[in-house]
Amino acid sequence: MIALIDCNNFYCSCERVFDPGLKGKPLIVLSNNDGCAISRSDEAKELGITMAMPVFMIEDLIKKHNVQVRSSNYTLYGDMSERVMSIIKSYTAKIEVYSIDELFVDFSGFNHHDLARLGSRIRKEVSLCTGIPVCVGIAQTKTLAKMANRYAKKKSANVGVYCANTDHSIMQMLQHTQVDEIWGIGSQYAKLLIENGYKTASDLLAIPEEWVRKNMSVVGQRLLAELKGTSCIKWEEAPPPKKNICTSRSFGQYISDKRTIEQAIAAHTSACGSKLREESSCARKIHVFIQTNPHRGTDKQYFSSVTLQLPVATNSSRELIRYAMKALRIIFKSGYNYQKAGVIVLDLIRQNVIQAGLFDNEDRVKDKAIMSSLDSVNKVFGKDFVRFGTHDYGRKWKLKAEQLSPCYSTCFQDIPRAKAK
């Protein structure tokens, strides 16, 4: 059996753990640059705020109902996610982290257990230890576990656990799941299925296999098998090594001067460098792009990018920044209102198999020592505590995050206050 455990309204729940005054109030967390609502409390959902709704469309609603708004604080969410995952890991090592707020758990070694009770125990422990509410769906395959999780939420958020392990409980769940709610069915296939009279997941069990093969290809066949209880989706314990790493951000405001864009590019490149070092990889190519806002019709439009081949694969931020600056000089044109810039390091290889260059003038030993000192200092004092000269001082390009909460659990200055008054 497989369980899918996910955190309810995760970002909102994290904010509430450390700001209990937010409990019971409508709350939304915004995407980068405070653009759209990406996490909503139940109270906010009830007001009709939907996923990814842009803030400018709901400004009146926010004012009228005093909706609490927060910028996304990924430092906080990342730490809370790690806590939740490590508690679940203490039950069984075989888990697959699917996203920041959900994971699959292999319960195949727990067949003699009462799985619904086990799920409920995990749920209680996560809530006790972290304050984060989770729901648990248990079933034979990943697709069914995902469905059971959804059903658990819909049926009764108080119980928060649904175990589809008998014919009756499976059927009940399938009958109450619309085809467009099934994991892996996109809007195109959902439309096709509904047009052909298949409305619920239980209707799908009756579909002739021939029809599925013809109309929904191998994806559909796999899905149908999963619904019938045969596992077809692979278990991925470790994420596959990355093929490239991208850091790009929209600016908090429009930028046209080169100096500021240089600062942003340097910061993004340095972030790529530290991610590379974290994964013990090196990049053989670097790609830099800049663009104006295509949705602003009044502005002159420009988009350009360039990829540079590096003479020797590297993960030194210093060296990467030098090439990124070179790339920017090639593509930058003045007179435009730039909205976004990004850096992608690609063609990655393990750092222990890099090919040295015959005419290589870099002092790689020294560079490596500098980078590892940089990483260890920043690990202690916080991200970008020590940074490159090219990387900003004004931070004009920085993300708009006006409602950012403190990093309660990762930054010593930000820890919550307890009143003794």
Add this chain to the structure above:
Amino acid sequence: MALKLISYVSAGFPSPASDYMEERIDLNEELITNPSSTFLFRVEGDSMIGAFIPDRALLVVDRSQKAKNNSIVVAVVDGEFTVKRLVLELAKRYLAPENPRYRTIHISEDMQCEIWGVVAYIITDAREV
């Protein structure tokens, strides 16, 4: 693999301690039993001075510990964190200060009150005491 320096090799005599070297004491390990459920808080105010918690003290708070009678807890009252001693008497529950200048809070049925975590350790900066 990360290698660790365990001792310097002296050119003259080998250190008689080299066979006896052990890890230094790590306060994280000593003070934090359950890292996933432990958080730090900063105290504001002097209502807990009698329990050796001065203003600005650092609290190591463990959410996984069960609050018992006389536990020092971080509780949420009216949407705010407060540090108090939990007193359980028959069917009644109180949040008691440790300073006669402050009042005890009776936790009534209709009150919005939640025990957020149990204070496991109190750390104070000796220069501030």
